[in-house]
Amino acid sequence: MSVLVYSESENGKLKKSSFETASYGKALAEKLGSKLICVSFNCSDSELLNKYGADKIIHVESSSLKEFTAKTYSYALSQVIENEDVSVVILSSSADAKYLGAYLAGITDSSYLSNVVELPESLNPFIVRRSCFTNKAFSSTEINGGLKIISISSNSYVVKENNGDGIIENLDLNEVSTTFKVSNVEKQSGKVTIADADIVVSAGRGLKGPENWHMIEELADVLGAATACSKPVSDMGWRPHSEHVGQTGKPVASNLYIAIGISGAIQHLAGINSSKVKVVINNDPEAPFFKAADYGVVGDAFDVIPELINKLKAR
Ligand SMILES: Cc1cc2nc3c(=O)[nH]c(=O)nc-3n(C[C@H](O)[C@H](O)[C@H](O)COP(=O)(O)OP(=O)(O)OC[C@H]3O[C@@H](n4cnc5c(N)ncnc54)[C@H](O)[C@@H]3O)c2cc1C
Known part of the structure; x- marks a missing residue:
């Protein structure tokens, strides 16, 4: 069984949150005695995930994944999940990742929990601590079912370097048909976004x-x-x-x-x-x-x- 981290990127480069999710994923994989697989879409520096303990890095290149839509991204992730015998999927807490988590749980018939702040308190049953009521309280929540999807609150886990084997594998995906297509995304340039800011x-x-x-x-x-x-x-x-x-x-x-x-x-x-x-x-x-x-x-x-x-x- 493997732990799968979806490593988010922007303009072809890994986002800072990808190092946090990889560090969390490595620690969880060690607890579970399993491997850490990191998957990135249309990203040119995914080999950096080696430094954070990835045992395998899957690089997916597809024109369908040029812009984020929950449908295309969750379809691509579900293909990787099917091929790799995954037990836990880890996402960041970005707005896209939270949306993706819910969609992915729907199409893979699995459980999804957001705002996780620590490594699981217990693996069997799988119990995680999450923040709730706008971070005023914490709850210990058990996740049932086979595949588990969790999103990690930003800045809740320390980024830790940890050299992995990091075999890089390229995966070609077929075009994914969607009911709508993103034709253009305009982003502010040269500005630090609130979500990524230190x-x-x-x-x-x-x-x-x-x-x-x-x-x-x-x-x-x-x-x-x-x-x-x-x-x-x-x-x-x-x-x-x-x-x-x-x-x-x-x-x-x-x-x-x-x-x-x-x-x-x-x-x-x-x-x-x-x-x-x-x-x-x-x-x-x-x-x-x-x-x-x-x-x-x-x-x-x-x-x-x-x-x-x-x-x-x-x-
Ligand atoms: C359902 C609901 C949801 C809400 N959601 C949000 C939300 O998400 N985010 C949010 O921000 N608010 C939210 N509000 C509004 C919130 O209740 C406050 O009204 C709002 O946060 C006040 O904004 P403020 O501090 O900029 O303005 P003010 O309350 O007017 O405060 C201005 C402050 O500036 C100080 N000040 C004035 N002049 C100077 C100066 N020259 N130098 C230094 N300090 C100065 C004053 O002493 C004062 O403390 C919500 C309200 C409701 C009812």
């Missing part, structure tokens, strides 16, 4: 208006960070909805989250619980966000941010 610089209504966001963008540039915002900011059209963080927006699991002029409402905090270090800049010492912060600066953003940018540039 650092996120986020701002709220305290910034007063969209004309002041150049400060946030400059700070993000200096730090190599992604930009984000509170819900009212995107509702008012100051920033795109793709940047809205919180219970009704995107979850953030970065190593550093800098919140500027955001009050710290419970719905906002729900989206950033998984971030490791939280820094708050707010001119109101009573702002609720300070209670959730690791570091706080009480001050006017319009004074603090330019100063911070200057200090960081000087370093």
